[in-house]
Amino acid sequence: MGGLRSYVLRRLGFAALMLVGVSMILFAVMRVAPGGPEAVLVGGEFSAEAAAQIRQRLGLDRPLALQYATWAAAAVRGDLGRSFKTGDPVATLIADRLGPTLQLTGGALLFAVVVAVPLGVLAAVRRGTAWDTLGSAVSLFGVSFPSFWLGIMLILLFSEALPWLPPSGLAEYGREGDVLSRVRHAVLPTLTLGLIQMAAVMRFTRSSLLEALRQDYVRTARAKGLADGRVVWRHALRNALIPVVTVIGLSLPTLVGGAVLTETVFAWPGIGRLAVGAVFERDYPVIMGVNLVVAVVVVTANLLTDLAYTVIDPRISYQ
Protein backbone atom coordinates (compact mmCIF):
# COMPACT_ATOMS: atom_id res chain seq x y z
CA MET A 1 0.00 0.00 0.00
CA GLY A 2 2.95 2.30 0.66
CA GLY A 3 3.95 1.92 -2.98
CA LEU A 4 0.51 2.90 -4.11
CA ARG A 5 0.44 5.95 -1.90
CA SER A 6 3.74 7.29 -3.17
CA TYR A 7 2.62 6.55 -6.73
CA VAL A 8 -0.56 8.57 -6.22
CA LEU A 9 1.41 11.40 -4.62
CA ARG A 10 3.86 11.44 -7.52
CA ARG A 11 1.04 11.50 -10.02
CA LEU A 12 -0.66 14.33 -8.15
CA GLY A 13 2.59 16.26 -8.18
CA PHE A 14 2.92 15.80 -11.91
CA ALA A 15 -0.72 16.80 -12.38
CA ALA A 16 -0.22 19.98 -10.37
CA LEU A 17 2.81 20.82 -12.50
CA MET A 18 0.78 20.31 -15.64
CA LEU A 19 -2.04 22.52 -14.36
CA VAL A 20 0.42 25.31 -13.65
CA GLY A 21 1.97 24.91 -17.10
CA VAL A 22 -1.34 24.86 -18.93
CA SER A 23 -2.73 27.84 -17.02
CA MET A 24 0.46 29.87 -17.60
CA ILE A 25 0.42 29.20 -21.34
CA LEU A 26 -3.26 30.01 -21.58
CA PHE A 27 -2.79 33.18 -19.56
CA ALA A 28 0.00 34.33 -21.84
CA VAL A 29 -1.89 33.38 -25.01
CA MET A 30 -4.91 35.44 -24.01
CA ARG A 31 -2.83 38.53 -23.24
CA VAL A 32 -0.82 38.25 -26.46
CA ALA A 33 -3.94 38.00 -28.61
CA PRO A 34 -4.87 41.15 -30.52
CA GLY A 35 -7.82 43.11 -29.17
CA GLY A 36 -8.95 42.99 -25.57
CA PRO A 37 -12.06 42.85 -23.43
CA GLU A 38 -12.43 46.64 -23.55
CA ALA A 39 -13.54 46.47 -27.20
CA VAL A 40 -16.32 44.04 -26.29
CA LEU A 41 -17.29 45.76 -23.06
CA VAL A 42 -17.66 49.22 -24.55
CA GLY A 43 -18.77 48.26 -28.02
CA GLY A 44 -18.60 50.60 -30.99
CA GLU A 45 -16.21 53.54 -31.02
CA PHE A 46 -14.29 54.44 -27.90
CA SER A 47 -11.34 56.64 -27.03
CA ALA A 48 -7.91 55.40 -26.05
CA GLU A 49 -8.47 56.92 -22.60
CA ALA A 50 -11.67 54.98 -22.08
CA ALA A 51 -9.85 51.80 -23.05
CA ALA A 52 -6.98 52.56 -20.70
CA GLN A 53 -9.46 53.26 -17.90
CA ILE A 54 -11.18 49.92 -18.41
CA ARG A 55 -7.87 48.08 -18.60
CA GLN A 56 -6.86 49.71 -15.33
CA ARG A 57 -10.14 48.81 -13.66
CA LEU A 58 -9.74 45.17 -14.75
CA GLY A 59 -6.11 45.14 -13.68
CA LEU A 60 -4.88 44.48 -17.20
CA ASP A 61 -2.37 47.32 -17.09
CA ARG A 62 -0.16 45.56 -14.56
CA PRO A 63 2.84 43.38 -15.53
CA LEU A 64 1.82 40.00 -16.89
CA ALA A 65 3.73 37.98 -14.30
CA LEU A 66 2.09 39.93 -11.49
CA GLN A 67 -1.35 39.40 -13.01
CA TYR A 68 -0.72 35.68 -13.24
CA ALA A 69 0.65 35.45 -9.70
CA THR A 70 -2.39 37.26 -8.36
CA TRP A 71 -4.74 35.00 -10.28
CA ALA A 72 -2.92 31.81 -9.27
CA ALA A 73 -2.72 32.77 -5.60
CA ALA A 74 -6.46 33.38 -5.53
CA ALA A 75 -7.23 30.26 -7.59
CA VAL A 76 -5.42 28.05 -5.09
CA ARG A 77 -7.83 29.33 -2.45
CA GLY A 78 -10.78 28.55 -4.72
CA ASP A 79 -11.33 32.15 -5.77
CA LEU A 80 -11.39 32.32 -9.58
CA GLY A 81 -12.09 36.03 -9.79
CA ARG A 82 -15.14 37.75 -11.20
CA SER A 83 -16.53 37.76 -14.71
CA PHE A 84 -15.48 40.88 -16.66
CA LYS A 85 -18.92 41.00 -18.20
CA THR A 86 -21.40 40.32 -15.43
CA GLY A 87 -19.28 40.77 -12.34
CA ASP A 88 -20.45 37.43 -10.94
CA PRO A 89 -17.88 35.26 -9.17
CA VAL A 90 -16.47 32.80 -11.73
CA ALA A 91 -16.57 29.95 -9.24
CA THR A 92 -20.33 30.40 -8.84
CA LEU A 93 -20.88 30.61 -12.60
CA ILE A 94 -18.99 27.36 -13.07
CA ALA A 95 -20.59 25.61 -10.12
CA ASP A 96 -24.03 26.37 -11.57
CA ARG A 97 -23.06 24.89 -14.93
CA LEU A 98 -20.91 21.97 -13.87
CA GLY A 99 -23.85 19.77 -12.87
CA PRO A 100 -25.54 19.73 -16.28
CA THR A 101 -22.21 19.08 -18.01
CA LEU A 102 -21.32 16.20 -15.70
CA GLN A 103 -24.81 14.77 -16.18
CA LEU A 104 -24.44 15.00 -19.96
CA THR A 105 -20.92 13.61 -20.23
CA GLY A 106 -21.51 10.96 -17.57
CA GLY A 107 -24.72 9.83 -19.22
CA ALA A 108 -23.06 9.72 -22.64
CA LEU A 109 -20.14 7.71 -21.32
CA LEU A 110 -22.46 5.29 -19.54
CA PHE A 111 -24.53 4.86 -22.70
CA ALA A 112 -21.38 4.34 -24.76
CA VAL A 113 -20.00 1.67 -22.43
CA VAL A 114 -23.28 -0.15 -21.91
CA VAL A 115 -23.89 -0.43 -25.65
CA ALA A 116 -20.34 -0.65 -26.97
CA VAL A 117 -18.85 -3.31 -24.71
CA PRO A 118 -21.48 -6.00 -25.47
CA LEU A 119 -21.38 -5.05 -29.15
CA GLY A 120 -17.60 -5.28 -29.15
CA VAL A 121 -17.79 -8.69 -27.45
CA LEU A 122 -20.31 -9.92 -30.02
CA ALA A 123 -18.18 -8.65 -32.88
CA ALA A 124 -15.10 -10.42 -31.52
CA VAL A 125 -16.78 -13.71 -30.61
CA ARG A 126 -18.82 -13.90 -33.81
CA ARG A 127 -15.94 -12.65 -35.88
CA GLY A 128 -16.70 -12.39 -39.59
CA THR A 129 -20.48 -12.61 -39.13
CA ALA A 130 -23.15 -9.96 -39.54
CA TRP A 131 -22.54 -8.89 -35.91
CA ASP A 132 -18.95 -8.13 -36.76
CA THR A 133 -19.96 -6.13 -39.81
CA LEU A 134 -22.54 -4.23 -37.78
CA GLY A 135 -19.91 -3.49 -35.15
CA SER A 136 -17.43 -2.17 -37.71
CA ALA A 137 -20.10 -0.06 -39.34
CA VAL A 138 -21.12 1.43 -35.99
CA SER A 139 -17.56 2.29 -35.04
CA LEU A 140 -16.73 3.72 -38.46
CA PHE A 141 -19.89 5.84 -38.54
CA GLY A 142 -19.31 6.97 -34.99
CA VAL A 143 -15.91 8.48 -35.74
CA SER A 144 -17.19 10.08 -38.95
CA PHE A 145 -20.28 11.92 -37.66
CA PRO A 146 -19.98 15.64 -37.00
CA SER A 147 -21.61 15.67 -33.56
CA PHE A 148 -23.45 18.95 -34.09
CA TRP A 149 -25.06 17.64 -37.26
CA LEU A 150 -25.99 14.32 -35.70
CA GLY A 151 -27.66 16.29 -32.92
CA ILE A 152 -29.61 18.44 -35.36
CA MET A 153 -30.71 15.40 -37.35
CA LEU A 154 -31.94 13.76 -34.15
CA ILE A 155 -33.90 16.93 -33.37
CA LEU A 156 -35.33 16.84 -36.90
CA LEU A 157 -36.40 13.25 -36.45
CA PHE A 158 -37.60 13.12 -32.84
CA SER A 159 -38.73 16.68 -32.20
CA GLU A 160 -39.92 17.95 -35.56
CA ALA A 161 -41.07 14.95 -37.61
CA LEU A 162 -42.17 12.92 -34.59
CA PRO A 163 -43.08 15.19 -31.68
CA TRP A 164 -41.69 12.85 -29.03
CA LEU A 165 -38.87 14.68 -27.35
CA PRO A 166 -38.02 18.31 -26.55
CA PRO A 167 -35.23 19.75 -28.72
CA SER A 168 -33.43 21.97 -26.23
CA GLY A 169 -32.84 23.04 -22.66
CA LEU A 170 -32.38 21.22 -19.40
CA ALA A 171 -36.11 21.05 -18.57
CA GLU A 172 -39.27 23.08 -19.13
CA TYR A 173 -38.93 26.53 -17.60
CA GLY A 174 -39.52 26.37 -13.87
CA ARG A 175 -39.68 22.57 -13.81
CA GLU A 176 -35.95 21.91 -13.27
CA GLY A 177 -36.82 19.75 -10.27
CA ASP A 178 -39.11 17.48 -12.27
CA VAL A 179 -37.20 14.25 -12.94
CA LEU A 180 -39.35 13.14 -15.87
CA SER A 181 -38.92 16.47 -17.61
CA ARG A 182 -35.17 16.35 -17.00
CA VAL A 183 -34.91 12.85 -18.43
CA ARG A 184 -36.96 13.69 -21.51
CA HIS A 185 -34.72 16.68 -22.22
CA ALA A 186 -31.57 14.66 -21.65
CA VAL A 187 -32.33 11.87 -24.13
CA LEU A 188 -31.29 13.56 -27.38
CA PRO A 189 -28.11 15.32 -26.18
CA THR A 190 -26.94 12.23 -24.31
CA LEU A 191 -27.59 10.06 -27.34
CA THR A 192 -25.70 12.47 -29.62
CA LEU A 193 -22.62 12.56 -27.45
CA GLY A 194 -22.87 8.88 -26.54
CA LEU A 195 -23.15 7.58 -30.11
CA ILE A 196 -19.93 9.32 -31.02
CA GLN A 197 -18.13 8.14 -27.93
CA MET A 198 -19.31 4.59 -28.50
CA ALA A 199 -17.16 4.07 -31.58
CA ALA A 200 -13.78 4.06 -29.88
CA VAL A 201 -14.92 1.91 -26.97
CA MET A 202 -16.46 -0.68 -29.26
CA ARG A 203 -13.39 -0.81 -31.53
CA PHE A 204 -11.07 -1.39 -28.61
CA THR A 205 -13.28 -3.95 -26.91
CA ARG A 206 -13.34 -5.98 -30.09
CA SER A 207 -9.63 -5.88 -30.86
CA SER A 208 -8.48 -6.47 -27.32
CA LEU A 209 -10.95 -9.32 -26.79
CA LEU A 210 -9.76 -10.92 -30.03
CA GLU A 211 -6.25 -10.74 -28.63
CA ALA A 212 -7.32 -12.23 -25.28
CA LEU A 213 -9.24 -15.08 -26.92
CA ARG A 214 -6.00 -16.26 -28.52
CA GLN A 215 -4.27 -16.68 -25.16
CA ASP A 216 -3.39 -20.01 -23.61
CA TYR A 217 -5.57 -19.61 -20.53
CA VAL A 218 -8.61 -19.29 -22.75
CA ARG A 219 -7.72 -22.54 -24.46
CA THR A 220 -7.21 -24.12 -21.04
CA ALA A 221 -10.57 -22.88 -19.84
CA ARG A 222 -12.22 -24.25 -22.95
CA ALA A 223 -10.34 -27.53 -22.66
CA LYS A 224 -11.54 -28.14 -19.14
CA GLY A 225 -15.07 -27.90 -20.47
CA LEU A 226 -16.26 -24.49 -19.30
CA ALA A 227 -19.25 -23.12 -21.13
CA ASP A 228 -18.43 -20.72 -23.93
CA GLY A 229 -20.22 -17.80 -22.32
CA ARG A 230 -18.32 -18.23 -19.10
CA VAL A 231 -15.00 -18.36 -20.90
CA VAL A 232 -15.72 -15.18 -22.82
CA TRP A 233 -17.30 -13.08 -20.10
CA ARG A 234 -15.32 -14.20 -17.04
CA HIS A 235 -11.94 -15.16 -18.38
CA ALA A 236 -11.26 -13.31 -21.60
CA LEU A 237 -13.28 -10.12 -21.16
CA ARG A 238 -11.84 -9.35 -17.76
CA ASN A 239 -8.38 -9.35 -19.26
CA ALA A 240 -9.51 -7.53 -22.34
CA LEU A 241 -10.99 -4.71 -20.27
CA ILE A 242 -7.67 -3.07 -19.47
CA PRO A 243 -7.19 -1.46 -22.88
CA VAL A 244 -10.88 -0.59 -22.84
CA VAL A 245 -10.50 1.28 -19.56
CA THR A 246 -7.50 3.06 -21.07
CA VAL A 247 -9.55 4.13 -24.03
CA ILE A 248 -12.31 5.43 -21.80
CA GLY A 249 -9.72 7.47 -19.93
CA LEU A 250 -8.13 8.74 -23.13
CA SER A 251 -11.46 9.67 -24.62
CA LEU A 252 -12.35 12.08 -21.80
CA PRO A 253 -10.81 15.10 -23.54
CA THR A 254 -12.80 14.29 -26.70
CA LEU A 255 -15.87 13.88 -24.54
CA VAL A 256 -15.40 17.37 -23.12
CA GLY A 257 -14.76 18.78 -26.58
CA GLY A 258 -17.87 17.04 -27.89
CA ALA A 259 -19.84 18.47 -24.99
CA VAL A 260 -19.00 22.00 -26.16
CA LEU A 261 -20.72 21.36 -29.49
CA THR A 262 -23.53 19.24 -28.09
CA GLU A 263 -24.36 21.87 -25.47
CA THR A 264 -24.45 24.53 -28.17
CA VAL A 265 -26.80 22.50 -30.37
CA PHE A 266 -29.21 21.63 -27.56
CA ALA A 267 -29.00 24.91 -25.63
CA TRP A 268 -27.78 22.85 -22.68
CA PRO A 269 -26.75 25.12 -19.81
CA GLY A 270 -23.33 23.56 -19.17
CA ILE A 271 -19.78 24.82 -18.91
CA GLY A 272 -19.16 24.21 -22.63
CA ARG A 273 -21.62 26.92 -23.57
CA LEU A 274 -20.33 29.10 -20.77
CA ALA A 275 -16.85 28.79 -22.29
CA VAL A 276 -17.99 29.51 -25.85
CA GLY A 277 -19.77 32.66 -24.70
CA ALA A 278 -16.78 33.75 -22.62
CA VAL A 279 -14.37 33.24 -25.51
CA PHE A 280 -16.41 35.46 -27.81
CA GLU A 281 -16.71 38.13 -25.14
CA ARG A 282 -13.07 37.89 -24.06
CA ASP A 283 -14.14 37.27 -20.52
CA TYR A 284 -10.64 36.21 -19.41
CA PRO A 285 -11.46 35.12 -15.84
CA VAL A 286 -14.27 32.85 -17.06
CA ILE A 287 -12.08 31.29 -19.78
CA MET A 288 -9.30 30.65 -17.26
CA GLY A 289 -11.72 29.27 -14.70
CA VAL A 290 -13.47 26.89 -17.06
CA ASN A 291 -10.18 25.58 -18.38
CA LEU A 292 -8.79 25.08 -14.91
CA VAL A 293 -11.86 23.14 -13.83
CA VAL A 294 -11.89 21.04 -17.01
CA ALA A 295 -8.18 20.29 -16.63
CA VAL A 296 -8.67 19.25 -13.00
CA VAL A 297 -11.56 16.96 -13.94
CA VAL A 298 -9.62 15.36 -16.81
CA VAL A 299 -6.46 14.87 -14.77
CA THR A 300 -8.41 13.38 -11.86
CA ALA A 301 -10.29 11.05 -14.20
CA ASN A 302 -7.02 9.90 -15.76
CA LEU A 303 -5.62 9.10 -12.33
CA LEU A 304 -8.77 7.19 -11.41
CA THR A 305 -8.48 5.28 -14.70
CA ASP A 306 -4.96 4.19 -13.85
CA LEU A 307 -6.06 3.15 -10.38
CA ALA A 308 -8.94 1.18 -11.87
CA TYR A 309 -6.36 -1.11 -13.48
CA THR A 310 -5.36 -2.46 -10.12
CA VAL A 311 -8.94 -3.49 -9.45
CA ILE A 312 -9.38 -5.18 -12.82
CA ASP A 313 -5.95 -6.78 -12.82
CA PRO A 314 -4.41 -7.33 -9.39
CA ARG A 315 -1.08 -8.16 -11.03
CA ILE A 316 -0.63 -4.51 -11.90
CA SER A 317 0.87 -2.65 -9.00
CA TYR A 318 2.34 0.81 -8.84
CA GLN A 319 5.70 1.45 -7.32
Next chain:
Amino acid sequence: MLGALAVGVMLVAGVLAPAVAPYSYSTQALTQRLQPPGRAHWLGTDGFGRDVLSRVIWGSRVSLEIGFLATALSLVVGSALGGAAGYFGGTTDHAIMRVADAFLSVPALFLVLIVVALFGASLLNTALVIALVTWAPAARVVRGECLALRTREFVQAAHALGAGHVRILGRHLLLNALPVIVVQASLLLGQTILIESGLSYLGLGAQPPLPSWGNMVVEGRQFLASAWWIAAFPGLAIFVTVLGFNLFGDGLRDVFDPALRGTS
Protein backbone atom coordinates in the same frame (compact mmCIF):
# COMPACT_ATOMS: atom_id res chain seq x y z
CA MET B 1 -12.57 1.49 -52.44
CA LEU B 2 -15.86 3.07 -51.59
CA GLY B 3 -13.80 5.41 -49.47
CA ALA B 4 -11.56 6.33 -52.38
CA LEU B 5 -14.63 7.02 -54.48
CA ALA B 6 -16.19 9.33 -51.88
CA VAL B 7 -12.90 11.13 -51.36
CA GLY B 8 -12.37 11.43 -55.11
CA VAL B 9 -15.80 12.91 -55.73
CA MET B 10 -15.33 15.50 -52.97
CA LEU B 11 -11.86 16.45 -54.21
CA VAL B 12 -13.04 16.88 -57.78
CA ALA B 13 -16.04 18.90 -56.59
CA GLY B 14 -13.80 21.15 -54.52
CA VAL B 15 -11.17 21.72 -57.18
CA LEU B 16 -13.64 22.22 -60.00
CA ALA B 17 -16.20 24.14 -57.94
CA PRO B 18 -16.49 27.07 -60.39
CA ALA B 19 -17.16 24.66 -63.25
CA VAL B 20 -19.41 22.06 -61.67
CA ALA B 21 -21.56 24.19 -59.37
CA PRO B 22 -24.81 24.81 -61.24
CA TYR B 23 -25.37 28.22 -59.62
CA SER B 24 -23.33 30.89 -57.84
CA TYR B 25 -22.88 30.31 -54.11
CA SER B 26 -23.88 33.84 -53.22
CA THR B 27 -26.53 34.97 -55.70
CA GLN B 28 -29.74 35.52 -53.78
CA ALA B 29 -33.11 34.90 -55.36
CA LEU B 30 -35.71 35.79 -52.79
CA THR B 31 -38.57 34.56 -54.95
CA GLN B 32 -36.92 31.13 -54.88
CA ARG B 33 -36.61 30.95 -51.09
CA LEU B 34 -36.82 27.60 -49.29
CA GLN B 35 -37.55 25.52 -52.39
CA PRO B 36 -37.54 21.81 -51.61
CA PRO B 37 -35.16 19.56 -53.56
CA GLY B 38 -36.42 19.35 -57.13
CA ARG B 39 -35.40 19.45 -60.74
CA ALA B 40 -34.18 23.06 -60.81
CA HIS B 41 -32.39 22.82 -57.46
CA TRP B 42 -31.37 19.25 -56.75
CA LEU B 43 -30.80 19.88 -53.06
CA GLY B 44 -33.28 22.74 -52.70
CA THR B 45 -32.61 26.39 -51.84
CA ASP B 46 -31.88 28.15 -48.56
CA GLY B 47 -33.46 31.10 -46.75
CA PHE B 48 -31.98 33.56 -49.27
CA GLY B 49 -32.95 31.48 -52.29
CA ARG B 50 -29.38 30.29 -52.83
CA ASP B 51 -28.81 26.87 -54.38
CA VAL B 52 -27.85 24.40 -51.65
CA LEU B 53 -26.00 22.03 -54.02
CA SER B 54 -23.77 24.85 -55.30
CA ARG B 55 -23.03 25.96 -51.75
CA VAL B 56 -22.20 22.42 -50.67
CA ILE B 57 -19.78 22.13 -53.62
CA TRP B 58 -18.12 25.47 -52.83
CA GLY B 59 -18.11 24.63 -49.13
CA SER B 60 -15.94 21.59 -49.78
CA ARG B 61 -13.08 23.94 -50.69
CA VAL B 62 -12.72 25.50 -47.27
CA SER B 63 -13.01 22.19 -45.45
CA LEU B 64 -10.54 20.41 -47.72
CA GLU B 65 -8.03 23.29 -47.76
CA ILE B 66 -7.89 23.49 -44.00
CA GLY B 67 -7.98 19.71 -43.75
CA PHE B 68 -5.00 19.21 -46.04
CA LEU B 69 -2.96 22.06 -44.62
CA ALA B 70 -3.57 21.03 -41.01
CA THR B 71 -2.86 17.39 -41.77
CA ALA B 72 0.37 18.23 -43.57
CA LEU B 73 1.58 20.38 -40.67
CA SER B 74 0.52 17.80 -38.12
CA LEU B 75 2.29 14.99 -39.98
CA VAL B 76 5.53 16.94 -40.41
CA VAL B 77 5.68 17.75 -36.71
CA GLY B 78 4.41 14.32 -35.66
CA SER B 79 6.81 12.40 -37.91
CA ALA B 80 9.82 14.50 -36.97
CA LEU B 81 9.20 14.28 -33.23
CA GLY B 82 7.94 10.69 -33.28
CA GLY B 83 10.83 9.64 -35.49
CA ALA B 84 13.38 11.34 -33.25
CA ALA B 85 11.81 9.75 -30.16
CA GLY B 86 11.87 6.27 -31.67
CA TYR B 87 15.34 6.60 -33.17
CA PHE B 88 17.26 8.18 -30.30
CA GLY B 89 15.32 6.51 -27.50
CA GLY B 90 16.28 7.13 -23.87
CA THR B 91 15.88 10.64 -22.49
CA THR B 92 14.90 12.16 -25.85
CA ASP B 93 12.16 9.58 -26.23
CA HIS B 94 10.97 10.10 -22.69
CA ALA B 95 10.86 13.89 -22.96
CA ILE B 96 9.06 13.95 -26.32
CA MET B 97 6.49 11.37 -25.30
CA ARG B 98 5.65 13.14 -22.03
CA VAL B 99 4.96 16.31 -24.00
CA ALA B 100 2.80 14.26 -26.39
CA ASP B 101 0.92 12.82 -23.40
CA ALA B 102 0.27 16.30 -22.09
CA PHE B 103 -1.15 17.33 -25.47
CA LEU B 104 -3.30 14.20 -25.57
CA SER B 105 -4.91 15.04 -22.26
CA VAL B 106 -6.01 18.54 -23.25
CA PRO B 107 -9.52 18.84 -24.68
CA ALA B 108 -8.54 19.64 -28.27
CA LEU B 109 -11.63 21.46 -29.44
CA PHE B 110 -11.53 23.67 -26.37
CA LEU B 111 -7.98 24.76 -27.04
CA VAL B 112 -8.58 25.33 -30.74
CA LEU B 113 -11.70 27.33 -29.93
CA ILE B 114 -9.85 29.68 -27.61
CA VAL B 115 -6.90 30.31 -29.91
CA VAL B 116 -8.97 30.75 -33.06
CA ALA B 117 -11.45 33.05 -31.33
CA LEU B 118 -8.67 35.24 -29.96
CA PHE B 119 -6.32 35.30 -32.96
CA GLY B 120 -8.83 35.25 -35.78
CA ALA B 121 -10.05 32.44 -37.99
CA SER B 122 -7.72 32.75 -40.96
CA LEU B 123 -6.89 29.66 -42.98
CA LEU B 124 -3.34 29.49 -41.65
CA ASN B 125 -4.28 30.19 -38.03
CA THR B 126 -6.96 27.53 -38.00
CA ALA B 127 -4.75 24.95 -39.71
CA LEU B 128 -1.86 25.69 -37.33
CA VAL B 129 -3.95 25.25 -34.20
CA ILE B 130 -5.59 22.09 -35.48
CA ALA B 131 -2.13 20.73 -36.23
CA LEU B 132 -1.04 21.68 -32.73
CA VAL B 133 -3.69 19.45 -31.16
CA THR B 134 -3.43 16.51 -33.59
CA TRP B 135 0.33 15.87 -33.92
CA ALA B 136 0.57 13.76 -30.76
CA PRO B 137 -1.22 10.59 -31.96
CA ALA B 138 0.74 10.73 -35.24
CA ALA B 139 3.99 11.05 -33.29
CA ARG B 140 3.03 8.01 -31.22
CA VAL B 141 2.45 5.83 -34.26
CA VAL B 142 5.62 6.93 -36.07
CA ARG B 143 7.64 6.43 -32.89
CA GLY B 144 6.41 2.86 -32.55
CA GLU B 145 7.34 2.13 -36.15
CA CYS B 146 10.81 3.67 -35.81
CA LEU B 147 11.45 1.78 -32.55
CA ALA B 148 10.88 -1.43 -34.46
CA LEU B 149 12.90 -0.37 -37.48
CA ARG B 150 16.00 0.97 -35.77
CA THR B 151 17.31 -2.43 -34.75
CA ARG B 152 16.98 -3.82 -38.27
CA GLU B 153 20.11 -4.80 -40.14
CA PHE B 154 19.90 -2.22 -42.87
CA VAL B 155 19.90 0.53 -40.26
CA GLN B 156 22.95 -0.95 -38.55
CA ALA B 157 24.60 -1.24 -41.95
CA ALA B 158 23.94 2.44 -42.58
CA HIS B 159 25.50 3.20 -39.19
CA ALA B 160 28.54 1.13 -40.06
CA LEU B 161 28.90 3.01 -43.33
CA GLY B 162 29.10 6.21 -41.34
CA ALA B 163 25.73 7.73 -42.22
CA GLY B 164 24.67 10.62 -40.01
CA HIS B 165 21.62 10.70 -37.76
CA VAL B 166 19.61 12.90 -40.10
CA ARG B 167 20.31 10.64 -43.07
CA ILE B 168 19.42 7.45 -41.22
CA LEU B 169 16.30 8.95 -39.72
CA GLY B 170 15.15 10.53 -42.96
CA ARG B 171 16.17 8.00 -45.57
CA HIS B 172 15.99 4.74 -43.71
CA LEU B 173 13.51 5.06 -40.87
CA LEU B 174 10.92 7.56 -42.02
CA LEU B 175 10.95 6.34 -45.60
CA ASN B 176 10.26 2.84 -44.39
CA ALA B 177 7.63 4.11 -42.02
CA LEU B 178 5.92 5.85 -44.95
CA PRO B 179 3.06 3.33 -45.26
CA VAL B 180 2.12 3.97 -41.64
CA ILE B 181 2.42 7.70 -42.16
CA VAL B 182 0.18 7.60 -45.23
CA VAL B 183 -2.47 5.67 -43.32
CA GLN B 184 -2.24 8.24 -40.52
CA ALA B 185 -2.62 11.02 -43.08
CA SER B 186 -5.89 9.62 -44.33
CA LEU B 187 -7.31 9.17 -40.84
CA LEU B 188 -6.01 12.60 -39.79
CA LEU B 189 -7.70 14.25 -42.75
CA GLY B 190 -11.03 12.97 -41.54
CA GLN B 191 -10.32 14.22 -38.05
CA THR B 192 -9.12 17.68 -39.07
CA ILE B 193 -12.16 18.16 -41.30
CA LEU B 194 -14.40 17.27 -38.35
CA ILE B 195 -12.62 19.80 -36.12
CA GLU B 196 -12.84 22.48 -38.82
CA SER B 197 -16.55 21.86 -39.30
CA GLY B 198 -17.09 22.11 -35.55
CA LEU B 199 -15.29 25.44 -35.51
CA SER B 200 -17.29 26.83 -38.38
CA TYR B 201 -20.45 25.58 -36.67
CA LEU B 202 -19.49 27.76 -33.70
CA GLY B 203 -18.99 30.68 -36.08
CA LEU B 204 -15.21 30.51 -36.25
CA GLY B 205 -14.77 29.34 -39.82
CA ALA B 206 -15.28 30.92 -43.22
CA GLN B 207 -17.32 34.11 -42.94
CA PRO B 208 -20.59 34.56 -44.88
CA PRO B 209 -21.44 34.73 -47.70
CA LEU B 210 -18.57 32.28 -48.36
CA PRO B 211 -20.08 28.89 -47.56
CA SER B 212 -18.51 26.30 -45.30
CA TRP B 213 -20.27 23.11 -44.37
CA GLY B 214 -20.34 24.06 -40.70
CA ASN B 215 -21.89 27.49 -41.14
CA MET B 216 -24.44 26.11 -43.61
CA VAL B 217 -25.66 23.70 -40.94
CA VAL B 218 -26.05 26.62 -38.51
CA GLU B 219 -28.04 28.62 -41.05
CA GLY B 220 -30.21 25.59 -41.71
CA ARG B 221 -30.93 25.10 -38.03
CA GLN B 222 -33.46 27.94 -37.93
CA PHE B 223 -35.40 26.46 -40.83
CA LEU B 224 -35.35 22.92 -39.48
CA ALA B 225 -39.12 22.64 -39.17
CA SER B 226 -39.92 23.98 -42.63
CA ALA B 227 -36.84 23.27 -44.77
CA TRP B 228 -34.86 20.32 -43.45
CA TRP B 229 -32.64 20.12 -46.54
CA ILE B 230 -30.66 23.26 -45.72
CA ALA B 231 -29.05 21.70 -42.64
CA ALA B 232 -29.19 18.08 -43.77
CA PHE B 233 -27.10 18.14 -46.95
CA PRO B 234 -24.00 20.07 -45.88
CA GLY B 235 -23.78 17.85 -42.79
CA LEU B 236 -24.17 14.81 -44.98
CA ALA B 237 -21.28 16.11 -47.08
CA ILE B 238 -19.07 16.33 -43.98
CA PHE B 239 -20.10 12.86 -42.93
CA VAL B 240 -19.47 11.31 -46.35
CA THR B 241 -16.09 13.00 -46.72
CA VAL B 242 -14.87 12.03 -43.27
CA LEU B 243 -16.24 8.51 -43.68
CA GLY B 244 -14.48 8.37 -47.04
CA PHE B 245 -11.11 9.29 -45.57
CA ASN B 246 -11.57 6.82 -42.72
CA LEU B 247 -12.52 4.00 -45.09
CA PHE B 248 -9.64 4.92 -47.36
CA GLY B 249 -7.22 4.87 -44.41
CA ASP B 250 -8.48 1.47 -43.26
CA GLY B 251 -8.22 0.18 -46.83
CA LEU B 252 -4.66 1.45 -47.18
CA ARG B 253 -3.71 -0.21 -43.91
CA ASP B 254 -5.00 -3.53 -45.23
CA VAL B 255 -2.99 -3.10 -48.43
CA PHE B 256 0.23 -2.17 -46.66
CA ASP B 257 -0.07 -4.66 -43.86
CA PRO B 258 -2.22 -7.66 -44.73
CA ALA B 259 -1.33 -9.29 -41.41
CA LEU B 260 -3.36 -6.65 -39.60
CA ARG B 261 -6.44 -7.16 -41.73
CA GLY B 262 -9.57 -7.23 -39.65
CA THR B 263 -7.86 -6.90 -36.29
CA SER B 264 -8.22 -3.24 -35.55
